[in-house]
Amino acid sequence: MTHMPSEIPIPETRHLIPDLVIGVDIGGTSIKLGVVNLEKGKILREISFKTPNATAKETAEILARHVNVLIHQYPDITSIGIGVPGAMNLDRTLAQYPPNFPKWEIEPFAQYVKEALPISELVVMDNDAKVAALAESKFGSAIGEKFFMLATLGTGIGGAIVADGKIFRGAYGGAGEFGHIMINYQGPESNSGIRGVLEAYLGQKYLSDSTLEKLKDGKIKSSLRTFLPGGSLEPKDIYEAAQAGDAFAKEVLSEAGFILGIGFATIATLLDIRIFIVSGGVAQAGDLILNSARESLKKNVLAHQRDSVEIRVSKLVTSAGVIGAALLTVAEKM
Amino acid sequence: MTHMPSEIPIPETRHLIPDLVIGVDIGGTSIKLGVVNLEKGKILREISFKTPNATAKETAEILARHVNVLIHQYPDITSIGIGVPGAMNLDRTLAQYPPNFPKWEIEPFAQYVKEALPISELVVMDNDAKVAALAESKFGSAIGEKFFMLATLGTGIGGAIVADGKIFRGAYGGAGEFGHIMINYQGPESNSGIRGVLEAYLGQKYLSDSTLEKLKDGKIKSSLRTFLPGGSLEPKDIYEAAQAGDAFAKEVLSEAGFILGIGFATIATLLDIRIFIVSGGVAQAGDLILNSARESLKKNVLAHQRDSVEIRVSKLVTSAGVIGAALLTVAEKM
Numbered sequence: 001m002t003h004m005p006s007e008i009p010i011p012e013t014r015h016l017i018p019d020l021v022i023g024v025d026i027g028g029t030s031i032k033l034g035v036v037n038l039e040k041g042k043i044l045r046e047i048s049f050k051t052p053n054a055t056a057k058e059t060a061e062i063l064a065r066h067v068n069v070l071i072h073q074y075p076d077i078t079s080i081g082i083g084v085p086g087a088m089n090l091d092r093t094l095a096q097y098p099p100n101f102p103k104w105e106i107e108p109f110a111q112y113v114k115e116a117l118p119i120s121e122l123v124v125m126d127n128d129a130k131v132a133a134l135a136e137s138k139f140g141s142a143i144g145e146k147f148f149m150l151a152t153l154g155t156g157i158g159g160a161i162v163a164d165g166k167i168f169r170g171a172y173g174g175a176g177e178f179g180h181i182m183i184n185y186q187g188p189e190s191n192s193g194i195r196g197v198l199e200a201y202l203g204q205k206y207l208s209d210s211t212l213e214k215l216k217d218g219k220i221k222s223s224l225r226t227f228l229p230g231g232s233l234e235p236k237d238i239y240e241a242a243q244a245g246d247a248f249a250k251e252v253l254s255e256a257g258f259i260l261g262i263g264f265a266t267i268a269t270l271l272d273i274r275i276f277i278v279s280g281g282v283a284q285a286g287d288l289i290l291n292s293a294r295e296s297l298k299k300n301v302l303a304h305q306r307d308s309v310e311i312r313v314s315k316l317v318t319s320a321g322v323i324g325a326a327l328l329t330v331a332e333k334m
Numbered sequence: 335m336t337h338m339p340s341e342i343p344i345p346e347t348r349h350l351i352p353d354l355v356i357g358v359d360i361g362g363t364s365i366k367l368g369v370v371n372l373e374k375g376k377i378l379r380e381i382s383f384k385t386p387n388a389t390a391k392e393t394a395e396i397l398a399r400h401v402n403v404l405i406h407q408y409p410d411i412t413s414i415g416i417g418v419p420g421a422m423n424l425d426r427t428l429a430q431y432p433p434n435f436p437k438w439e440i441e442p443f444a445q446y447v448k449e450a451l452p453i454s455e456l457v458v459m460d461n462d463a464k465v466a467a468l469a470e471s472k473f474g475s476a477i478g479e480k481f482f483m484l485a486t487l488g489t490g491i492g493g494a495i496v497a498d499g500k501i502f503r504g505a506y507g508g509a510g511e512f513g514h515i516m517i518n519y520q521g522p523e524s525n526s527g528i529r530g531v532l533e534a535y536l537g538q539k540y541l542s543d544s545t546l547e548k549l550k551d552g553k554i555k556s557s558l559r560t561f562l563p564g565g566s567l568e569p570k571d572i573y574e575a576a577q578a579g580d581a582f583a584k585e586v587l588s589e590a591g592f593i594l595g596i597g598f599a600t601i602a603t604l605l606d607i608r609i610f611i612v613s614g615g616v617a618q619a620g621d622l623i624l625n626s627a628r629e630s631l632k633k634n635v636l637a638h639q640r641d642s643v644e645i646r647v648s649k650l651v652t653s654a655g656v657i658g659a660a661l662l663t664v665a666e667k668m
Contacts, residue, residue, distance in 0.1 A: 087606070087636060087638060096636075096637075096638040097636065097637045097638055099636075106638065146505070147504065147505035159604075161604070161605075163502070163504070163505075168497070168605070169606065170481065170497070170605045170606025170607055171480070171481035171497075171606055171607055171608060171609075172606050172608070172639075172642075173606065174606040174636070174638065174639070175604065175605045175606040175607075176604065177603045177604060177606075177636060178604065180603045180636060181600045181603050181604055182517055182596055182599065182600055182634060183516055183517070183518075183519050184517075184518050184519055184520060184530075185517055185518055185593075185596050186518060186520070194599075194633075194634050195634075196518075259519075262516055262519050265516065265528075266515045266516055266600065266604075267604070269511045269514045269515050270493075270495070270509065270510065270511060270512065270515055270600075270601070270604070271495075271502070271504045271509045272421070272503065272504025272505055272506050272507065272508040272509040272510075272511075273504055273505055273509075274505060274506070275505075299528075300516060300528050300529075301528075302421060302430075302431065302433075302508070302511060302514055303430075303431045304421060304430040304431055304440065304508070305506075305508070308506075
């Protein structure tokens, strides 16, 4: 029996989008993993655990145990995407010295995870900010935008530059390390050992520590004084105090926004990119940070850019990491 | 009579490279224009004049008179390429607010020049640093490099980012404004009105002014004291003093290099570009600036980049602007 050519099914050039995959977001404070419906961009089930102070291989083994919990519940899942902090190499097989992971060096992390799992057809990874940008461009605040920059404001500060619809990776794959650009060469040292980088002002730990330091001045009136002298102040405590009207907390966030705007201005000046998306935990402070960020961005760009620069909040908020990581499993090289 | 197909000349897909064109380099201090042999990348005849404190249209008219002098000597020339400071729009028809040209706004400068000339088939322009990058990639220090950044160190500080063999222009065409990235948000103001940008440390005027300011401290021993109190110190006077062994002049240039290295480190961090080419007047100080630039570049990049970052001196030195501008007349959109 012969078929007419038109009856022969045309082979798919890309493999079918599987219904469900696992996305993993490796953060400096916690690791989140979720079962993601890729067509809808929704997380069906999510678990998280505290980021261990461990080597990359040990971290991969701990992660694999949690992945197995999800696979036990969703046994058809065979693909895993991972967002990892730190600059990637060009083919995205190695995560390189993520600054908030002191026991990691140059690590084939996806390979470690694959080896630690009984079954898995596909384990892929990319830089965490890049996966968040992927998520925002498919389901979030950057749909249809060909040029934008996404900044992840969390324990560390990450970045992804999207130019002409593609992630800009540079000569060796490590482009976008927004948290490590210097905004004050006379400023404080960060985890990377470089002075006055953005992360040394905006990273969660630095934001908390510098706030506690300021509170040691007994003249400051603030509800945050209750965190002295223990020191377990979290950025969300600062937002909550600010939202409740605490003037000092508002000032802290406004200053953080000022610094963020300066960082974005550097990107606008250098790359003539004018849309900025903020994602990650610290971004949840919203306008408490972003109003002053918008002001300092406008003030510090070149005159012809001033009226067109724009800061948007991630629509996917803290789920961008997990959803974007899941998208890696089907994304063509972006 | 018929020809065999093989005998029919194959039409050129690009128009023939004319032997000679005019390249123009609009600088903050002087405007240079030259007759360039495009095949050899050589300037046959060059003239220059002091940059007038004038509107763009007036400047174009003055330039046109000098162009006519060259065309009188080389009457076959019909194409002119111009390197202009300031960010360009995406199709390179408008120069936008060049910071060292207070009377310029958003200007169709090439069009003004064309209108002021009796004949000319082609007048094209691009940002001055972009044309220098074009020159270096064809005839200079960047032959064969797919990713590099060129910085022009002159009255202003310009930049061109080359990524994957093309000039990176950003969303609106103005990318690469290296002189206006902020390296110290608490620093001095520049011509752009933004605090602590690179140009506020390395621009010729700032370098001269800050050197004279330091010399007011009577305890500093330096041959440069002879420039007090008149104030006509030029960067080349600083190099010459440094080359003659003046410790203070050496220190001034070393500090300038330190700042330059910080700026390059920002590019390496953000774009993972690791080759930097310095061009323009101030670059003539060579290792007097570049040794400390190399040191601070290495110190301020991420660990995995440290051993591979590199600063090269322009091979074309101050002729890159004129040669690159000439290349614009035949370059496909780079």
